[in-house]
Amino acid sequence: MVQANRRSFLVAAGLLGLTAACGSNTGRGGSGSGTLEQWYHAYGEDGVHDAVDRYAAEYTAAKVNVQWNPGDYDSKVVTALQNSAVPDVFEAQVKVDWVRQKQVVPLDDLLGGTRDDFVKALLDSQTVDGQLYGIPQAIDTQVLFYRPSLLRAAGVTPPTTLPELVDAAKRLTGGGVRGLFAGNDAGVAVLTPPLLWSAGLDLLSPDGSAPGFDDPRAAAAFTAYRGLGDALLLGSPTDWSDPGAFVDGRVAMQWTGLWNLPKITAKHGDDVGVVPFPKFDDQGAVSVPVGAYSSMVNARSADVDAAKAFVKWLWVDKTDHQAEFATKFGAHLPARKSLTGATDGLATQVAGFVADSGRIASPARWSARANTALSDAVSRIVRQGADATTELKAAVEVARAEISRIGK
Structure with missing residues (x-):
C-alpha cells in the first residue's frame, strides 16, 4: 500500500x-x-x-x-x-x-x-x-504467503529450507505467473537478515562486539538465494510491502507483512497459507523478522x-x-x-x-552505515552475480569500524 x-x-x-x-x-x-x-x-x-x-x-x-x-x-x-x-x-x-x-x-x-x-x-x-x-x-512481522492450490498443482510442499524455496519458486513459475515476489530489488532490503538467520548467523555477534556475518556460510546463503533467477518477479507496480502481486495472481508466493492479511484473504479466501522464512540447512533456523x-x-x-x-x-x-x-x-x-x-x-x-522464531530485524547497535554497506554488497551478489566472499569481506570491514565507533 x-x-x-x-x-x-x-x-x-x-x-x-x-x-x-x-x-x-x-x-x-x-x-x-x-x-x-x-x-x-x-x-x-x-x-x-x-x-x-x-x-x-x-x-x-x-x-x-x-x-x-x-x-x-x-x-x-x-x-x-x-x-x-x-x-x-x-x-x-x-x-x-x-x-x-x-x-x-x-x-x-x-x-x-x-x-x-x-x-x-x-x-x-x-x-x-x-x-x-x-x-x-x-x-509487526513478515511471513511467506503462498497459495496452497498452486503448490498442490505444481507438486510442491510449503518450503522449509532455502533450497526447497528455490526449487518451489522455479516449479511454480510459468503461464504468466512467477514463483516468488520479495520486492523490486529482488528482496535485498527485506530478506538480508532472514537469509543470515537461515544460515545460523546474524547482523551482529551475540554480544554485539563484532559483525555476525563474517563467516563463509553467509556467502553460501546469499549465493543460494541468487539461484532463484527468473523465478523472482521484478518490476511490479507495487513493492513487497503491498500485496498487489500476490492478490492479483502474478505470483504464487510473496514475502510481505502480516498487515496485508485482510486484503489477501478478502481476495483468496481460504486458499492462503503462511510459513516463516526457511532455514538454509540444519545448522540454521527458520525465522520471522519482528519489529x-x-x-x-x-x-x-x-x-x-x-x-x-x-x-x-x-x-x-x-x-x-x-x-x-x-x-x-x-x-x-x-x-x-x-x-x-x-x-x-x-x-x-x-x-x-x-x-518460536521471531528475530529483531534492526538491533539498536546496528548502524545505518553498516546496513548500507551490507545491503549494497548483497545487491551486487544477488542482482549482478558478484562474488559473495569478496563483497561480504568489504561489508564486514565497514561494520567492524561502525561497531568500534559505537563502542560497548
Missing part, C-alpha cells in the same frame, strides 16, 4: 537502519505548560487516529495532545531530540546514539511485574547497556515523570487499549503474550511463529 502505516518503520528504519507536521489537537502549550505532547508517525489504517485520540482524551492526570507526523518521521524525531523539549512522549525504535547522548530516559521501572508478559525479543530490541528505553506498542514502534520519553521534557506516568498508563496498564491498537486496525500482533487471544485464524498462527 502506498499510504504510511505501522509497517513503515520496517520498510525504512526497521530494515534499512535508520517536514512539516500536521495532526489533531496540536498547537497548544507544549512541554512545561501542564500539557504532554505525544507524537506518532502518519498511520494509514482506518480508525487508528480516532482510537489514539480517544486514549489521550481518557487520560485524566494530564492533558495530552496527539500530533500526527507525515513524511520523514524518523528524521523529524532525530532533530527534535537534539533541540527540543517537544515531544514529551513519542514512538520510535531506540538508537544507541540517543542513549549515548542522553536524549531518552530509561523506562525499566514502568514494567513492574508485567515484564515477563511482553515478548522478550521486543524488550531486548529496546534495551541498550542493560536498560530499557521503549515500551513496545504492537508487533515494533515503542513508546519513549524525551529526556528534555519539562516533566519527565509526568511523561513516564502517561506511558505506563497507556502501554502497561491499559491492556484493553493495547489489544485494540494491535488487532483492530489492520493485522498486527499484541506486544504482550497475555493478549494473543485477541487474534484469530492465520494471525494466531503467525503469533506462534513470532513466539
